[in-house]
Amino acid sequence: MTAHWKLLLVSVLPLLGLSAAQAADQPESTTPPAEAGLPPLTTIAPNLVKPVGITNAGDGSGRLFITLQDGKIIIWDGTQVLATPFLDIDPIVNSSGSEQGLLGLAFHPDYKSNGYFYVNYTDNTGGDTVIARYSVSAANPNVANPASALILMEIDQPFSNHNGGQLQFGPDGYLYIGMGDGGSAGDPFNNGQNLTKLLGKMLRIDVNGLVGQPPDCGGSNYTIPSNNPFVDGLGGNCDEIWQLGLRNPWRFTFDRLTGDMYIGDVGQDSWEEVDRQPAGSAGGQNWGWRCYEGNHPFNTAGCGPISDYDGPIVEYSHSLGCSITGGYVYRGPVMPGLGQGTYVYADFCSGRVWGARQQAGKWRHLQLQDTPYMISSFGETEAGELCFTHDTTSSAPTSSVLCALSSN
Ligand SMILES: [Ca+2]
Ligand SMILES: [Ca+2]
Ligand SMILES: [Ca+2]
Numbered sequence: 001m002t003a004h005w006k007l008l009l010v011s012v013l014p015l016l017g018l019s020a021a022q023a024a025d026q027p028e029s030t031t032p033p034a035e036a037g038l039p040p041l042t043t044i045a046p047n048l049v050k051p052v053g054i055t056n057a058g059d060g061s062g063r064l065f066i067t068l069q070d071g072k073i074i075i076w077d078g079t080q081v082l083a084t085p086f087l088d089i090d091p092i093v094n095s096s097g098s099e100q101g102l103l104g105l106a107f108h109p110d111y112k113s114n115g116y117f118y119v120n121y122t123d124n125t126g127g128d129t130v131i132a133r134y135s136v137s138a139a140n141p142n143v144a145n146p147a148s149a150l151i152l153m154e155i156d157q158p159f160s161n162h163n164g165g166q167l168q169f170g171p172d173g174y175l176y177i178g179m180g181d182g183g184s185a186g187d188p189f190n191n192g193q194n195l196t197k198l199l200g201k202m203l204r205i206d207v208n209g210l211v212g213q214p215p216d217c218g219g220s221n222y223t224i225p226s227n228n229p230f231v232d233g234l235g236g237n238c239d240e241i242w243q244l245g246l247r248n249p250w251r252f253t254f255d256r257l258t259g260d261m262y263i264g265d266v267g268q269d270s271w272e273e274v275d276r277q278p279a280g281s282a283g284g285q286n287w288g289w290r291c292y293e294g295n296h297p298f299n300t301a302g303c304g305p306i307s308d309y310d311g312p313i314v315e316y317s318h319s320l321g322c323s324i325t326g327g328y329v330y331r332g333p334v335m336p337g338l339g340q341g342t343y344v345y346a347d348f349c350s351g352r353v354w355g356a357r358q359q360a361g362k363w364r365h366l367q368l369q370d371t372p373y374m375i376s377s378f379g380e381t382e383a384g385e386l387c388f389t390h391d392t393t394s395s396a397p398t399s400s401v402l403c404a405l406s407s408n
Pocket of ligand 3: 245265273287288289292293294311312
């Protein structure tokens with residue numbers, strides 16, 4: 001841990017609600033802390049409209065796939081953004097609400113050989129969540145086949161907000177799907193704690209569909225790993241559930257080195273949080289919503305004590321922002337001042353970029369930089385370099401993608 005990291009923690013820990021005991025090993029100081037800072041950033045894709053995701057295909061091509069909320073995926077080929085979209089499903093995507101649209105993209109671990117990728121969008125019929133598989137075209141690796149859609153899941157959405165949206169393949173090869181609580185405010189139907197609903201959950205399914213349980217609450221064309229934590233056959237619990245008690249997991253990722261899972265769960269009124277599930281976990285974590293918001297009671301009617309739930313590793317109050325954007329554990333080559341193994345994330349509203357890391361068994365939290373950006377998502381290049389979307393939310397082409405590239 002560097003000196004400026006320690007100094008900053010003294011001022012930040014009280015804001016995080018961490019106890020004096022947790023901070024007891026830190027030196028006292030009244031010196032204003034320096035920021036660790038971000039490395040030089042390169043704008044790789046200017047003049048975009050509502051970029052909400054950055055994904056690599058893991059196929060050695062070096063390309064980045066940028067998801068645009070209105071319903072397109074475009075390609076940065078390592079040099080430039082290609083004029084022809086990889087996929088354009090704008091006509092079937094409902095992006096009328098600020099949290100609706102084409103929200104997630106994940107490439108199959110065997111994409112290089114099978115050409116499958118998965119998208120998560122809200123549809124133009126009821127604003128419901130759809131998880132669908134598409135295939136790359138046989139003739140052109142930079143264009144997908146728009147007629148190749150295979151629907152896996154359709155999930156009713158009672159309100160336009162809190163749709164989650166992230167898709168990630170875990171180190172176990174299963175597809176993880178982050179679902180928000182359905183929306184409105186305060187989770188009025190208590191979906192997060194209801195095991196018969198897919199809303200407010202982390203789901204885990206097997207898209208290869210060869211073994212396991214049949215689909216229970218979601219759809220078709222997948223199976224459910226038999227060791228999912230709430231499997232009870234058709235009916236009852238939704239067997240797709242891996243974790244519960246989420247409000248709106250706006251981006252979750254797996255540490256590319258360790259396989260640990262990190263979730264940025266957007267708070268309601270007061271607290272933003274990062275949840276962490278260690279690699280190899282049997283699942284079943286209950287992250288607490290709507291009983292608890294971060295480490296604080298929210299609506300505890302019908303709830304157990306906070307000790308019954310799985311708390312965040314880090315939280316910050318709305319004095320520092322208003323909506324967390326979960327990021328990545330940094331394992332790349334170009335942030336020597338940041339350090340390998342730091343979990344990097346941001347607040348969409350304030351532009352603050354943060355880092356969290358474990359020190360002597362305790363989680364520490366550092367502001368890396370207070371930026372002017374509206375960071376809606378992070379992404380990684382295949383080399384582990386960090387990128388993010390600056391999403392002005394404007395329909396004019398005023399948004400962009402920036403990366404910390406090792407070639408700088
Ligand atoms: Ca919703
Ligand atoms: Ca069931
Ligand atoms: Ca929580």
